[in-house]
Every structure is written in structure tokens, then in C-alpha cells.
Amino acid sequence: xxxxxxxxxxxxxxxxxxxxxxxxxxxxxxxxxxxxxxxxxxxxxxxxxxxxxxxxxxxxxxxxxxxxxxxxxxxxxxxxxxxxxxxxxxxxxxxxxxxxxxxxxxxxxxxxxxxxxxxxxxxxxxxxxxxxxxxxxxxxxxxxxxxxxxxxxxxxxxxxxxxxxxxxxxxxxxxxxxxxxxxxxxxxxxxxxxxxxxxxxxxxxxxxxxxxxxxxxxxxxxxxxxxxxxxxxxxxxxxxxxxxxxx
Amino acid sequence: xxxxxxxxxxxxxxxxxxxxxxxxxxxxxxxxxxxxxxxxxxxxxxxxxxxxxxxxxxxxxxxxxxxxxxxxxxxxxxxxxxxxxxxxxxxxxxxxxxxxxxxxxxxxxxxxxxxxxxxxxxxxxxxxxxxxxxxxxxxxxxxxxxxxxxxxxxxxxxxxxxxxxxxxxxxxxxxxxxxxxxxxxxxxxxxxxxxxxxxxxxxxxxxxxxxxxxxxxxxxxxxxxxxxxxxxxxxxxxxxxxxxxxx
DNA sequence: CGCCCACTTGATTAATATCAAATACTGTGG
DNA sequence: CCACAGTATTTGATATTAATCAAGTGGGCG
Numbered sequence: 001x002x003x004x005x006x007x008x009x010x011x012x013x014x015x016x017x018x019x020x021x022x023x024x025x026x027x028x029x030x031x032x033x034x035x036x037x038x039x040x041x042x043x044x045x046x047x048x049x050x051x052x053x054x055x056x057x058x059x060x061x062x063x064x065x066x067x068x069x070x071x072x073x074x075x076x077x078x079x080x081x082x083x084x085x086x087x088x089x090x091x092x093x094x095x096x097x098x099x100x101x102x103x104x105x106x107x108x109x110x111x112x113x114x115x116x117x118x119x120x121x122x123x124x125x126x127x128x129x130x131x132x133x134x135x136x137x138x139x140x141x142x143x144x145x146x147x148x149x150x151x152x153x154x155x156x157x158x159x160x161x162x163x164x165x166x167x168x169x170x171x172x173x174x175x176x177x178x179x180x181x182x183x184x185x186x187x188x189x190x191x192x193x194x195x196x197x198x199x200x201x202x203x204x205x206x207x208x209x210x211x212x213x214x215x216x217x218x219x220x221x222x223x224x225x226x227x228x229x230x231x232x233x234x235x236x237x238x239x240x241x242x243x244x245x246x247x
Numbered sequence: 248x249x250x251x252x253x254x255x256x257x258x259x260x261x262x263x264x265x266x267x268x269x270x271x272x273x274x275x276x277x278x279x280x281x282x283x284x285x286x287x288x289x290x291x292x293x294x295x296x297x298x299x300x301x302x303x304x305x306x307x308x309x310x311x312x313x314x315x316x317x318x319x320x321x322x323x324x325x326x327x328x329x330x331x332x333x334x335x336x337x338x339x340x341x342x343x344x345x346x347x348x349x350x351x352x353x354x355x356x357x358x359x360x361x362x363x364x365x366x367x368x369x370x371x372x373x374x375x376x377x378x379x380x381x382x383x384x385x386x387x388x389x390x391x392x393x394x395x396x397x398x399x400x401x402x403x404x405x406x407x408x409x410x411x412x413x414x415x416x417x418x419x420x421x422x423x424x425x426x427x428x429x430x431x432x433x434x435x436x437x438x439x440x441x442x443x444x445x446x447x448x449x450x451x452x453x454x455x456x457x458x459x460x461x462x463x464x465x466x467x468x469x470x471x472x473x474x475x476x477x478x479x480x481x482x483x484x485x486x487x488x489x490x491x492x493x494x
Numbered sequence: 495c496g497c498c499c500a501c502t503t504g505a506t507t508a509a510t511a512t513c514a515a516a517t518a519c520t521g522t523g524g
Numbered sequence: 525c526c527a528c529a530g531t532a533t534t535t536g537a538t539a540t541t542a543a544t545c546a547a548g549t550g551g552g553c554g
Binding site: 495496497498499500501502503504505506507508509510511512513514515516517518519520521522523524 | 525526527528529530531532533534535536537538539540541542543544545546547548549550551552553554
């Protein structure tokens with residue numbers, strides 16, 4: 001099933017025509033090797049990229065090489081709607097795993113968006129949610145301890161993966177290195193290792209470099225001080241009574 | 248002079264009519280006390296707020312009270328264009344100093360934006376720049392040391408203040424407490440104090456709780472590993488040859 | 495004057511980084 | 525199937541950064 005449609009339907013539902021348009025947004029899927037830049041800071045990109053499979057991230061680097069991952073994409077995420085306005089990328093996008101992406105030319109996006117206002121709003125919604133996630137990460141970095149930060153990251157991955165149908169049980173495919181997680185959380189790789197051990201030992205979550213298993217979601221969310229509001233899920237479906245809300 | 252127009256003209260220039268519209272966006276300026284919430288997380292806001300004078304911030308808080316400031320507004324900044332799509336605020340906005348704000352009703356924004364596409368693009372640009380700044384903060388939090396983080400924050404404040412004409416020399420009005428700076432940088436107030444002393448002693452920047460003075464901008468930017476690209480200034484004026492670029 | 499803050503200072507502790515070495519895992523060629 | 529090389533993970537020891545605690549100091553203002 002189309003992960004993009006699945007994701008956007010957390011915002012609103014589409015009719016058959018809209019779905020067909022979303023399905024047909026691009027033709028040629030492109031396979032990108034792991035750890036490969038898709039767009040680099042300073043570039044002036046001309047289209048947007050839809051992640052079809054695999055994990056990709058936004059990142060920024062300091063002049064001396066320190067890198068920070070700013071967010072990750074799961075299948076169904078679109079990389080850069082903002083490029084239509086900003087002239088140059090202020091950060092880079094790279095794959096972590098092998099990934100399949102589809103590049104949608106600027107022209108096609110404009111056409112679709114002009115013709116289907118609901119799709120436009122849905123894409124806009126997706127962008128705003130992503131920014132909300134960035135803000136939550138900033139909160140994590142500034143205020144959460146290393147353990148809380150990991151607990152939170154894992155809660156988020158779990159919820160986002162479920163939102164696009166990437167998992168049905170407590171286990172999510174997450175083929176990342178500990179050094180990747182280090183770049184996501186702003187911690188050293190060694191410390192990441194110790195934090196993971198601690199979480200494993202306390203029996204709330206397991207991660208073996210390939211699969212992430214949430215053993216005790218409730219406890220994990222408690223450790224993380226997790227509040228799902230920032231993911232803005234179920235706002236569109238609210239009328240249908242599907243959403244779950246925290247107090 | 249209108250700080251909003253001044254800011255947006257970093258993206259494109261406007262004709263007389265557009266300027267008049269921007270000037271007239273709202274009627275009643277409202278004075279808000281210092282340290283007062285303007286919008287709170289979970290609210291469903293109905294308009295956008297333009298900061299006319301004073302400093303305001305976005306912030307998020309964890310359930311146990313830890314707070315993180317996510318970004319600040321200077322006069323000319325508009326708080327929440329995104330509310331048209333997201334149903335609930337995922338963070339709060341509060342004043343730090345006494346501030347003067349104008350609330351623009353949703354309807355008025357829609358009207359103006361529909362009628363003046365350039366204004367729409369300019370507002371969109373402003374929003375995207377703000378998000379770019381959030382990403383840079385995330386990089387700061389994750390990778391910059393306390394000293395670098397402060398150096399960077401001060402560079403940013405300096406550049407943003409200049410962009411809207413809030414300063415002409417090396418000094419910017421910045422009536423904040425050290426505890427405010429602590430919430431911006433994710434450091435403890437005590438540590439902020441020591442970092443400020445260090446920066447003052449090394450003679451690159453002074454801050455006395457009221458005024459920020461950049462003594463040596465070049466050196467400060469070096470300490471901060473500052474790259475102005477993320478502010479996206481001068482992209483619109485590029486054709487006029489006004490922008491300055493870093494290597 | 496005296497109170498209330500914010501700021502400053504010093505001492506101590508806690509969190510995390512760094513360094514270095516050992517172990518485990520993955521894929522490859524024989 | 526095994527040996528090996530190259531990575532990734534794990535472990536231990538130590539250093540650094542920043543938080544915390546506690547006690548001043550200083551300034552603005554009723």
C-alpha cells in the first residue's frame with residue numbers, strides 16, 4: 001500500500017481520483033546506496049523527493065565535521081516541499097540504509113497542488129508535522145537526559161512506523177548503527193551503547209541494530225515523558241472518532 | 248518603520264499597494280505584560296500574532312516542568328501562520344519582556360494572501376526561515392559546546408536584529424535574564440553565568456542583562472562556527488547585489 | 495533603609511565524552 | 525566450512541563538561 005496516502009490520511013481522507021493522483025506522482029523509483037547524500041547543503045534543488053523505502057535523514061554539519069541528524073524520514077515522507085521558495089538548501093539529506101526514492105519534478109507538484117486543494121493542504125500538514133517533530137527534538141536535546149531522549153526517540157519511531165503501516169506488532173525494522181543513533185541524539189557512540197544496555201536491562205525496549213522491539217510501551221512513554229500531541233495524528237480523522245488523546 | 252515589511256523585503260520588494268496592505272494588516276496593537284503566555288500548548292488558536300515590539304519566545308515544557316525555549320521573535324515576526332492547518336498548538340508562545348502585539352484575524356490573512364501572491368510567498372518564506380533557524384538550534388544543542396552555543400546565539404541575535412533595523416552599531420537591546428538564556432540554550436543558569444563571564448573576559452562580546460554588545464564579530468563568528476546561510480537573508484535581493492556570502 | 499531579585503562565586507557531584515583495548519559480528523575468498 | 529579482514533559493539537578507566545547545592549553580593553525600588 002502507498003505509504004504516502006496512508007500517512008496523509010491521518011489528516012484527511014481522499015477520493016479515488018485524489019488517490020490515483022498521489023499514486024502517480026512520479027514514475028521512476030530510484031535506488032540509492034546506504035550513507036549516500038541525496039541533497040547537499042548549499043544546493044539549489046529542483047524537485048522534491050519521496051521516500052518509498054528505507055531510512056533517510058536530514059543533517060547539518062559544522063565546519064569541523066561534527067554532524068547532527070535533524071530528523072529522519074520513514075517511507076511515505078516527502079523531503080523538500082520548501083525548496084520552491086528557499087533558494088538554497090540549508091542542510092543536507094542522506095540515506096542511512098539503502099533506500100528507494102522517487103523524485104517528483106517541481107512542475108508536477110505545482111500542477112497537482114493547484115488542482116487538488118485537499119492534497120495541497122495535506123502536504124502542507126505533513127510539512128508542519130515534521131516541523132513539530134523538530135521542535136520536540138529540540139526539547140529533547142535541551143531538557144531530556146540521555147535515557148529519556150532514547151526512550152522518546154523510540155516511542156516516536158514506533159508511532160510513526162505504525163502510522164504508515166510499517167509495523168503491526170511491537171517490533172519495527174530499524175537497521176541503524178549505534179553511531180547513527182548517536183548523531184540523532186547528540187551523544188557519543190559509547191554513551192549510546194550504555195544507554196541502550198540500560199534500557200534493555202530494565203526491560204522496556206530492545207534494539208539489536210536491526211529490529212527495535214518495544215517491550216513495554218506504557219513504561220517507555222513514561223520514561224520518555226512522551227506526549228503524542230506533537231505528532232498531530234488523528235486530527236483529520238477526529239470527526240470519525242478514531243483519535244486517541246492524552247490528558 | 249514597519250519591521251515586518253523590512254524583514255520581508257529580504258525576500259522580495261513590494262510595491263506601494265502591497266506595503267500599504269502589510270501596514271494595515273491589523274488595527275489594535277495590544278500590550279502584553281512580560282512573562283505572559285500569548286498562546287498555550289493545546290489551544291486551538293484562531294488568528295496569527297505579529298510582534299510589534301518586545302521579545303517573545305516559543306517554548307515547550309515537559310510534564311515535570313522543565314522548559315525549553317525553541318526560538319525567539321523579534322519585532323516584525325509573525326507567530327503562527329501554521330494554525331490554519333494544525334488544529335492544536337503543540338507548543339506555547341510567551342513574552343519575555345513587555346511586548347506589543349497585533350492579532351490578525353484568520354479571515355484577514357486569507358484575504359490578503361489570496362489577493363497578493365507575493366505577500367503569500369513572502370510570509371511563507373518567513374516561516375521557512377524560522378524553521379531553518381530551529382534546525383540550526385538543534386545543531387547547536389547537539390554539537391556545539393556551551394561557549395560555542397552562546398557565541399552562535401549572539402551572532403544570530405545580532406544578524407536578526409540588524410535585518411529589521413533594530414540596531415545599527417554593534418549593540419542590540421536584549422533585556423533578558425540569564426535564566427532566559429539558560430532556557431534558550433539548555434544549560435543551567437549558573438553555567439550560563441560562567442560562560443558569559445568567559446566570553447566577556449575574552450573580549451568578544453558583552454551582555455549586561457539589558458544590552459548585548461558585539462565587540463569582535465569576526466572572532467565571535469569564528470568561535471560559533473557561524474555560517475549565515477541558514478538565515479536565508481539576501482536571497483530575494485540577490486539580484487540587486489546586496490547579499491554577502493560566506494565561503 | 496531594607497527587601498527582593500538576579501547575579502556571582504566556590505565546592506561538590508553527576509552526566510557524558512574520550513581514549514584504548516577487547517570482543518563480536520559480517521561478509522568474503524579459499 | 526573455515527580463516528580472515530574489516531566493522532561495529534562492548535567494556536573499563538579516566539577526563540571533561542556541566543549540574544547542583546549553598547552561600548554570598550549587588551542593585552533597584554517601595
